[in-house]
Amino acid sequence: MKFSIQKDYLVQSVQDVMKAISSRTTIPILTGIKIVVSDEGVTLTGSDSDVSIESFIPKEDEDKHIVDVEKEGSIVLPARFFSEIVKKLPKETVEIEVQNNFSTVIRSGKAEFNLNGLDAEEYPQLPQIEEENMFSVPTDLIKNMIRQTVFAVSTSETRPILTGVNWKLEDGELTCIATDSHRLALRKAKIETTNQEKYSIVIPGKSLNEFSKILDDSSELVDIVITENQVLFKTKHLLFFSRLLDGNYPDTSRLIPDDSKTDVVLNVKEFLQSIDRASLLAREGRNNVVKLSTMPEGIIEISSNSPEIGKVSEEVQSKSVDGEDLKISFSAKYMLDALKALEGSEIKINFTGAMRPFVIRTLDDDSMLQLILPVRTY
Incomplete structure (x- = not known):
């Protein structure tokens, strides 16, 4: 694999996927960032098995040339070192080349780093999600709904379900509720949905905090796909998966x-x-x-x-x-x-x-x- 890329796009993508990477994971390869280079552009993935983030950098964006692909391929690089290196590279363009035995060269200007990579085939697959249960919410509304509720989740693991925010969708209205049993925060909003599905899911507060940090303030739509045990948030160049919490959220209406x-x-x-x-x-x-x-x-x-x-x-x-x-x-x-x-x-x-x-x-x-x-x- 060999490609060159505009540094600022790479830095931004690396920062986004780093939000899913934990140093405490029990699966060693998950301390790395997976990089896949194809004819369309570069895809970066970070995961701690609860949250997975995939960020895509297209070859061109609004007439701006971002990526030159010489040879397609994939690699997993140690996230902590890779993110620090990329941030501190001297020039605006970065060249990355994978050589024998997953040894990876990162060049920019007169700086050259060699990192030992891992085989991307060993990296766990992201959840495959059928997209029939989808609805969309503007980015700025989602950020507000998270901000106005997530602080009230419980930080104690004695009742794990309360460490998440309950998202309910019914009759075109999305309701987000968080409580730690001493306080409660609730926010509702009308949203556009095509299907008349009803949902009640509990998304970990930690996932929502990380997702909120990635979102910029815009009115672009975020697509939300719900399955039995996962939620997927899709923006223009980003996929954010989070597992859902098991169990029934308490009925807070009588409080x-x-x-x-x-x-x-x-x-x-x-x-x-x-x-x-x-x-x-x-x-x-x-x-x-x-x-x-x-x-x-x-x-x-x-x-x-x-x-x-x-x-x-x-x-x-x-x-x-x-x-x-x-x-x-x-x-x-x-x-x-x-x-x-x-x-x-x-x-x-x-x-x-x-x-x-x-x-x-x-x-x-x-x-x-x-x-x-x-x-x-x-």
Whole structure:
């Protein structure tokens, strides 16, 4: 195999597939990047058997010449060294040639590296996916839906299903839900689908985080293909496979209260900054808890008390408070995460009592909500 390629395209592709490569894999060849050169261009693959990423670099893109193929072929090169080498090469063009016994020469300008490669035939096959169950979502929407939910997945392996985000598709509406049983994030969006299939799958939070990092901010469509145990995201030059989590996701609809006893409307920025300040002292304590109390004339008091450090209290003027007086404590971190995920300048919080979960929504937008369970402080 022998080809030359524009360095910036190669670097970008290598960075993308590196997101799937783990140094902790039990299959040694998976610490490498598979490179396949064909008449159409160059395909790079990285995998840790849970997530696989395939990136394609065409010979030409929008009249720009990217790859010259002298001899087709394939090789697996050690990912860590290859990615570092490619980044630091001196010139804009890189030439890669595989010689005897998988020894690979990488040249650029006056620099020449020799890397010992492995036989690409030994590299595990990517899942073969039938594409009949496909729907498409714009890139920027998918990025937002991931950002607004994935932070709420559980980091504990005691209930593995909660380490993923539940994606449900029904009647042309995609709903993403994540919960770690102390909080919940939900985001819905109408999408175009041709088939009337219903799906409910759980995608590992780790996979979604990595996928989100690869996506650029554009409105181009991402095709999503679902099978029994895999999901495939397809963009123009990228395939991103992730295994799905086994098991049934808990029914979260009954966690979300229908009624409320106290409704508060607040400016997001002011509220977020006051929680952030209160958490300065709370963070030191073992629980990072702040307390919210309603006061006369629509004033909300945010306070925190760490006996060994000190205390803080601050008053925030709400837009409105309706219903019963309330004192409630909750995790400052959970509240900050939730507020950062919501879009809009004003939020409405529906409280159903001091020990019941409360719901945060943006005004006039029911496509997303955040739910937090309070903390007992007495």
